[in-house]
Every structure is written in C-alpha cells, then in structure tokens.
Amino acid sequence: ESVFANIAQAPEDPILGVTVAYNKDTSPVKLNLGVGAYRTEEGKPVVLNVVRKAEQMLVNDPSRVKEYLPILGLADFNKLTAKLILGADSPAIQEDRVATAQGLSGTGSLRVGTEFLARHYHEHTIYIPQPTWGNHPKVFTLGGLSVKSYRYYDPATRGLDFQGLLKDLSAASSGAIVLLHACAHNPTGVDPTLEQWEQIRQLIRSKGLLPFFDSAYQGFASGSLDADAQPVRMFVADGGECFIAQSYAKNMGLYGERVGALSIVCKTADVAKRVESQLKLVVRPMYSNPPIHGASIVATILKDKALYDEWTVELKGMADRIINMRKQLLDALTSRGTPGDWSHIVKQIGMFTFTGLNAEQVKFMTEKYHIYMTSDGRISMAGLSSQTVPHLADGMHAAVT
Numbered sequence: 001e002s003v004f005a006n007i008a009q010a011p012e013d014p015i016l017g018v019t020v021a022y023n024k025d026t027s028p029v030k031l032n033l034g035v036g037a038y039r040t041e042e043g044k045p046v047v048l049n050v051v052r053k054a055e056q057m058l059v060n061d062p063s064r065v066k067e068y069l070p071i072l073g074l075a076d077f078n079k080l081t082a083k084l085i086l087g088a089d090s091p092a093i094q095e096d097r098v099a100t101a102q103g104l105s106g107t108g109s110l111r112v113g114t115e116f117l118a119r120h121y122h123e124h125t126i127y128i129p130q131p132t133w134g135n136h137p138k139v140f141t142l143g144g145l146s147v148k149s150y151r152y153y154d155p156a157t158r159g160l161d162f163q164g165l166l167k168d169l170s171a172a173s174s175g176a177i178v179l180l181h182a183c184a185h186n187p188t189g190v191d192p193t194l195e196q197w198e199q200i201r202q203l204i205r206s207k208g209l210l211p212f213f214d215s216a217y218q219g220f221a222s223g224s225l226d227a228d229a230q231p232v233r234m235f236v237a238d239g240g241e242c243f244i245a246q247s248y249a250k251n252m253g254l255y256g257e258r259v260g261a262l263s264i265v266c267k268t269a270d271v272a273k274r275v276e277s278q279l280k281l282v283v284r285p286m287y288s289n290p291p292i293h294g295a296s297i298v299a300t301i302l303k304d305k306a307l308y309d310e311w312t313v314e315l316k317g318m319a320d321r322i323i324n325m326r327k328q329l330l331d332a333l334t335s336r337g338t339p340g341d342w343s344h345i346v347k348q349i350g351m352f353t354f355t356g357l358n359a360e361q362v363k364f365m366t367e368k369y370h371i372y373m374t375s376d377g378r379i380s381m382a383g384l385s386s387q388t389v390p391h392l393a394d395g396m397h398a399a400v401t
C-alpha cells in the first residue's frame, strides 16, 4: 500500500482553479475573466515586441552561456529593477542603501522577504488589507509570519475605507509589518489618492511600522511606470526603511519566466551590505539561485534607451486597452438599463474590476453564460475584448435582475 494512501485531495486554487474549470468548458462562448493575465483584442496572450527583440539579441549573442547566476541573481538586472521602482535619482540608490535579490517573480520575492523577516525581524505580525490577493495570507503564514487584517475596501461606497484603514493601522502593535499594494490594488482596483498615501506614510513612520510594498502592476494602473511608483517613492524619500517585491509578469508579459525582485531599503549602506549577505542564506537552501533567461530579457530592455522607450509604449497600450474595456462595459450595462450603480467600473484602476457580484451571482454567470471569474466577483478586464463585452453585460444583467 502507498505511504500516501490516506492523503487528501486538495481543493483547486481559488484563482488559478478558475482557469482549470474554464479549460474544461466546451462552450463556444466561454469567457475567462479569472487570472490576471493580459489578452489582446483578439483574446490572445501576447509576447511584447520588445521582448521578442531582446530574446533575439540574446540568442544571437555567442558570448551568452547558461552558467549559474549568483545566489542573489543577475547583478545588472537587480540594479536596473531597483531603479525602475525607486527612480534613477533615488537617494537610497545613490547612497547604496538598497539590498536587492532577483526573485521568482512577485510570489517568490514576497516569500524570500517573508522568510528574511521571520528570521531577522523582531515583530512577526504582518497586517494585510481586507480584501487582498488570495495568495498573500498563505505566503506570509507559511513563510513564518502571523497575519492580521486592516480595513481597506468599503462595499457600501465600493471605495477605500480610509478611516477604517487609519484606525486599524493606528491600533497595530508598534514595529508590526504592513503589506501595501504599490498600485492597482488586487482584487478591488481601489487605490489611495496621493494625499491619502501621505497620511498613511506619516502614520506608518510615526508608529515605527515596517512597510512591505507589493508591486505587481507598475505601469498597469495609470500606464506610466513613474506615476505608479509614486507611493513607493514617497516612503523611500523620507529616509525610512521598507521592503519592496516587484514582478515583471504583467507589465512585461513575462508570466511564465518568473521574473521579479525583492529590494530591502535600509538606513545605511553598511546595513544594506549585511542584509544582502543574510539574504543569500535565505535563498541558497530554498532554490539556490534564480533563472537566467527572463532576467536577461529584462536587463537587455532596461539598459537600452530605445528598447526601454519601446517597452513604455507597449505597456501604455495594454493599460489603455484595459481602460477602454472599462468604458465599454459600463456603456453596455447602461444601455441595458442594468439595475445598480456601475460607475465603479471606470473609477477602479489596474487589471481588475471588483464588480460587487456575490458568489451565487458569479455561479449563475458561470453556469448559464459560461463566464468565469473568481467567486469574490473580481473580473480581469484584460480578459475582455470589444467582441465579448456584450456577452459579459448580458450575463451581469441577467445575474442582477
């Protein structure tokens, strides 16, 4: 008999499992609005032109080998990636106060940061927004931290529960870690205004809380890499310390290459050096060193002005298409006279719309309209096209009337 004879069947992942169900559906009108993966107007995944160019350069470069990377990854990738979020003129970079580890995309970078904190930071409580990305609590708990929530989304206004957020963070034990979505909050699409970010920053610094930014959508919220990095840059400008996890899955379309980074902004260069040395001891026994291909693509693009500029154009194109889908969906619901106020569809930003549909309405849309989304009513606008907006609007209309 197998030693695993009694192992239980695990449930599908709440987000990635939606695609599993979608793939099993044979309906010609099925629509996958689950996972946050960009699709073109034709509904196809996309490899950015600038990525294909960079890959061609890599393939044609005879000097490129497949040797191990250092434990903390490709050095110029790390420098360029820290610069992308912190800004080229960041004092933290000029003063050499940033320790960066190339990570396995956003998830891997969050996990390395978590394990580092569990090992070296005195406070093991991390406050995460309510709601947040479904994988966050698992990454932090399994990485050795204990998770608490802070109020974030107000279902009544479908906006930010700013007073609740301030109250909960004010009540946090001093030194506690606070997870902040850098931009394009997942799943709500609701971000603080810059003024609200400044109040959050003051509160966090006055209470000595430790900010941990998760930046998985830089450039996807507004279409501008710099605009979307403002909240992070506000914190770093005050000279305080913070953690930042970055991902190139969405903004460079490198999903399956698993390209990201963890940066720890420290008060001094001396601390950053010692932090960097300890980061190696977290990574080596976990996966030893990160994959070379995706990081080489990113470094090739970021270090070449023409390629970087081309990337920003393609990135804005993706962001603009998503914003266009928001407008088309709102118009389609308005023209159907669908009951309810749907203006949040165009007020929310980033990849997702938090529709406000409840679990049974979601189930109805899957069963009757073959429309797939997460059970919390989140839809990935990147999965929509002008052709499929009417079908989604029909499903939503039927679900709420």
Ligand SMILES: Cc1ncc(COP(=O)(O)O)c(CN[C@](O)(C(=O)O)[C@@H](O)C(=O)O)c1O
Residues within 6 Å of the ligand: 015, 016, 034, 035, 036, 037, 104, 105, 106, 107, 108, 133, 135, 181, 186, 214, 216, 247, 248, 249, 255, 260
């Ligand atoms: C806030 C946030 N942080 C980190 C990640 C990790 O991304 P990666 O490890 O691929 O860089 C995601 C991706 N979340 C999804 O887009 C989503 O919520 O659909 C999807 O990719 C996922 O893995 O769930 C995210 O939404």
